[in-house]
Amino acid sequence: MNFREELNDEQYAAVTAPDGPSLVIAAAGTGKTRTLVYRVAWLVEQGVDPNRILLLTFTNKAAREMLDRAHDLTGGGVSGMLGGTFHHLANRLLRQHAREIGFGNDYTILDSDDAKKLMKSCIDELELDDKHFPKPQVLLSLYGLASGSQKPLDDLAYTWFEDAPIDIGNVLKLRDHYEKRKKELNVMDFDDLLLYALKLFQTSEYVRNLYQERFQYVLVDEYQDTNTIQAEWVHLLAGKHKNLMVVGDDFQSIYSWRGADYHNFLSFPKRYPDTRTYKLEVNYRSTPEILDVANACIKGNPLQFQKELRAVRESIAEPKLALLRDGDEQARYVIAKIEELKRKGTKLSDIAVLYRSHFHAMELQLALTHARFPYQVTSGIRFFEQAHVKDACTVLRLLENPADELAFKRLLEMFPKLGPKTADKIWQKLGKRFEARKPEAHQQLLAALPASAVSIWKEIQPVFLAYDAESLSEDPGEIIYRFNKAFYGEYLIETFDNAKHRQEDLDSLIDFTARFESCSAFLSEMALLTNLDAEAETAPAALDGVRLSTVHQAKGLEWKAVFVIWLNEGLFPSSKSVEQVGGESEERRLFYVAITRAEDQLFLCAPQVRRKHDGGVIFYEPSQFIREIPPHLLKQDGGFF
């Protein structure tokens, strides 16, 4: 392979970096992924055993893309390399070594929906459920932040609830209770996976030595998005050989709300004094005009690593600014432009509309449907968190973890006349445990169930018992299939108006399970996958359609034409973010991410009013981010204002 020819000077330097810590500052569109993939190929060509390379990413998509590309580039020469998200690696190591820190390896992973439910029940149990007490979601974010940043909860809580009359003592008490309940249920949430993985490395010399020895080279993607725990863990993972290469862009740090701290990135050279730093600034993606807008936008932020995107492409069109009357007019504008682009030969799949929050896309979705333009939304609801998908997996979860109270109650509450109270009573009666694989447990349960539920349970019971009898522990799909046939299929029809659609989801879920060697592997994966990944799995055929996406979900992607809508004060930047410390800068970085997704054409849209449900209107100023861009860089277009 001729590395010199296939890479530019900047990339080549990073790819062929000598051993030791290195920091790659990769601005948007400068071939960050390419550099990482070639780095892997380079290492393998130098004779490094792929088995001793670790590649960490934040998203499943990034992990898959890099593994695929590295595989193609080296003609399969990287097989054995360990690559995946932080959470995946954590789960993998914990399943193997959890005993070292006093846990079983049969824990269940809570997704955010489960965590919310458990938190709610904790609030009820402590009788903190008054109107002014924070919502489960808020508390989970706070506790997650405390865990990920390794900061004391009381300090964080005090700042977080500064202006609210909330008893911090209760907030602390609740966290202890939540922790206790998680242990009882034998479950871990996302934050726990990272926390305990770190703890495993800190406390078990055996584990630490084992993996420090193994991982001769550690590569981390999007390092600016690491939190304290992750940075600490990476530090330990690479602790022996110290061949740590981190790649990222502080301008694109957009996850501080979940604990990401780009100071890990900024202070990397301080932490590792012999760091070699590489900068990638040559942008292959966008026209010079778009990069001018991007560079101007980020100027408003306090100085970080200095860098300027340098264009190599020719101009095509000026970026446009459209000030519109309302959301409907904005939708008409976007559609008119899409039609124009299509006439000139742009494929719909090369067009994206980006926005700050999912609900900003509502009018546009209606209008696109009306205009019969196909579109795909990267939806807010994840495939694996939809009610029917979770319902279908309750049986599996119970089989794998008899203490999984959430799964047990979820299953029972599907029965007629059986609500939360009754489900709880039965759970208590069974001694907070249901050994689904043992016939005695079923006898005990049947005695406790209300008469109306007994006959239904008798239908489901064989599904549970088949697990051992027919050795189905390696066939999660079969369990789901039988549960569906025995009970859930019918329940679906009685419960949901779009049962057919949901049944199709379940069919693809069953197909999806085929790739897993065990029920436990499948359940872990379910919790760690997002809908985007599921989409790619279940609908591989790339449909032609305009992409609608949040900016967060668009990170790392690119399109020929990009629209950014609802660029208004209070919406983008979102008013809730601006209230937080550093919120405004983060929103600006988010805007920077949006701009740098565009290859040829960029359309910025700002309506003047938003209609409410009751017919009233709210006026919105155009976003400060638009005002910060020198007017000569944008051409006014469309609209009447």
Place this chain on the structure above:
DNA sequence: GTTTCGGTTCTTTTT
């Protein structure tokens, strides 16, 4: 005492 149903309100971003 519980469950169920219908209406209302509100949507930040994700592993």
Place this chain on the structure above:
DNA sequence: GAACCGAAAC
């Protein structure tokens, strides 16, 4: 949509 609340139904 889905989470919450209050009232009707069991």
